[in-house]
Amino acid sequence: MDHKQRNKRVRLLVGRLNKERKRQAKKIDILCNDLIAAYRDFIKRLGAISFASHFYETIAGTAELSSLILTASKLIKEETSDANVTFFLRQGEGFEMHMFESVEPILLEKQGLENCFTAEVVEAVCKSNKICTFEDMFSMGLAGNLSRLGELSAATIPLSQSGRSVGFILIYRASQEKLTADELKNIATISPGLSRAITACQSFCHLAD
Numbered sequence: 001m002d003h004k005q006r007n008k009r010v011r012l013l014v015g016r017l018n019k020e021r022k023r024q025a026k027k028i029d030i031l032c033n034d035l036i037a038a039y040r041d042f043i044k045r046l047g048a049i050s051f052a053s054h055f056y057e058t059i060a061g062t063a064e065l066s067s068l069i070l071t072a073s074k075l076i077k078e079e080t081s082d083a084n085v086t087f088f089l090r091q092g093e094g095f096e097m098h099m100f101e102s103v104e105p106i107l108l109e110k111q112g113l114e115n116c117f118t119a120e121v122v123e124a125v126c127k128s129n130k131i132c133t134f135e136d137m138f139s140m141g142l143a144g145n146l147s148r149l150g151e152l153s154a155a156t157i158p159l160s161q162s163g164r165s166v167g168f169i170l171i172y173r174a175s176q177e178k179l180t181a182d183e184l185k186n187i188a189t190i191s192p193g194l195s196r197a198i199t200a201c202q203s204f205c206h207l208a209d
Contacts, residue, residue, distance in 0.1 A: 065201040089167035116144035126165040
């Protein structure tokens with residue numbers, strides 16, 4: 001084998017080696033990215049479990065509806081970076097509205113975004129039994145100052161017990177800090193237990209009356 005042939009063979013071997021190294025590097029990159037994604041997902045799930053555990057531990061044993069709503073609102077505000085939290089709860093043929101700032105039901109006409117929720121819109125949101133976006137709410141008849149509403153990011157989380165709507169939670173804040181899917185998912189995770197607690201408090205109140 002002459003010098004030229006040896007050089008050519010060496011170049012071919014080096015080329016193959018480089019290609020193999022690149023393939024291995026790509027595989028390692030993909031594996032690392034998968035591991036990072038899995039780790040991030042694990043951290044998110046761990047955070048959701050931690051929030052749910054703390055939430056249920058905090059509201060455990062609360063028998064008064066106003067105290068339950070106040071405590072739940074504080075915990076939800078902490079989880080959603082101080083977003084506004086309002087509870088719409090079924091009451092007989094109508095509904096009551098409760099906010100974090102008050103342990104008593106408040107009047108619709110005294111509020112901002114909450115004032116846009118007519119009885120028909122509340123009923124439609126309750127019947128949907130799903131997380132509703134602003135678009136969903138508008139399709140259900142929500143109306144108001146569009147320029148002002150455009151400055152907000154909002155969603156509703158359903159509250160239901162044994163397939164029956166108990167009401168929903170309205171969460172909103174400035175659109176610059178849009179509510180994230182993870183935040184809404186975490187709140188939705190505690191919704192079933194919170195719904196049972198609300199129903200129990202309402203039943204207790206009726207018995208007391």
